[in-house]
Amino acid sequence: MNNYQNILLAIDFSDYDHYVAQRAKHLSDQFNAHLHIIHVLDNIPMPDTPYGTVIPLNEDSSYDLLEAEKNKLIQISDQLDIAPTRRWMVWGEPQQEITQLAVQEQIDLIVVGSHGRHGLAVLLGSTAKEVLYHAECDVLTVHLRDN
Amino acid sequence: MNNYQNILLAIDFSDYDHYVAQRAKHLSDQFNAHLHIIHVLDNIPMPDTPYGTVIPLNEDSSYDLLEAEKNKLIQISDQLDIAPTRRWMVWGEPQQEITQLAVQEQIDLIVVGSHGRHGLAVLLGSTAKEVLYHAECDVLTVHLRDN
Numbered sequence: 001m002n003n004y005q006n007i008l009l010a011i012d013f014s015d016y017d018h019y020v021a022q023r024a025k026h027l028s029d030q031f032n033a034h035l036h037i038i039h040v041l042d043n044i045p046m047p048d049t050p051y052g053t054v055i056p057l058n059e060d061s062s063y064d065l066l067e068a069e070k071n072k073l074i075q076i077s078d079q080l081d082i083a084p085t086r087r088w089m090v091w092g093e094p095q096q097e098i099t100q101l102a103v104q105e106q107i108d109l110i111v112v113g114s115h116g117r118h119g120l121a122v123l124l125g126s127t128a129k130e131v132l133y134h135a136e137c138d139v140l141t142v143h144l145r146d147n
Numbered sequence: 148m149n150n151y152q153n154i155l156l157a158i159d160f161s162d163y164d165h166y167v168a169q170r171a172k173h174l175s176d177q178f179n180a181h182l183h184i185i186h187v188l189d190n191i192p193m194p195d196t197p198y199g200t201v202i203p204l205n206e207d208s209s210y211d212l213l214e215a216e217k218n219k220l221i222q223i224s225d226q227l228d229i230a231p232t233r234r235w236m237v238w239g240e241p242q243q244e245i246t247q248l249a250v251q252e253q254i255d256l257i258v259v260g261s262h263g264r265h266g267l268a269v270l271l272g273s274t275a276k277e278v279l280y281h282a283e284c285d286v287l288t289v290h291l292r293d294n
Binding site: 137 | 148150169170172173177261282283285286287288289290
């Protein structure tokens, strides 16, 4: 049985990100895997681009909120030693974008928190069955406590 | 961040068990963790015991079907080098019994397949949200293909 080779960490900048990120980092170190990171923008206004378009992190934006999100992603990615080519910020529905990116990047393990906007609570919503059931790779749900 | 120390493999004797079992074994070796195994009896008649009672594997039974299930569990557990004290066969609802045992045995990672009676397809049923959302530990869903 092969080790995981490409691990995708899905974060939503909630208070729980740190713990989920540490788990993903720990696993990628343990397996000597490439660590990828995705943040899906589902709560800020979309600029004049096609829905779901990937936003290059090196592109200027006039939206302060977008800049703030970019900076957060860069900061977390730097802390985790994630290569710039493996950082993704995408507009769209979290479950759809996470699953699509996983296929595109040949991810074999997705790591999500049990809470938060990208977490299991959301994934278990109306489209959850389709998403997790049809995900093309393993999914680790990191348990997070509310307190 | 600590390694996982107690990993619980949930199997249902489906055609997919082998792959899920190998993943759980691989992880437990990698993390030097104790590997536990549970099979929940949800598809055979229940003998005259309280619902949900744990069935000692060394107890004689007059039920051929139960014997067959016991033997399967013993065979798989032997192959995975799982200590007899970490093998569990329980009557009840898979999601409920798996979650309860995880708490009882201080499990920090549950490994389930994405298909099968104990798999995600079932866990994502009516009680799924309660189960996975309130699970007291991480959950790894191993992706299985239908073909």
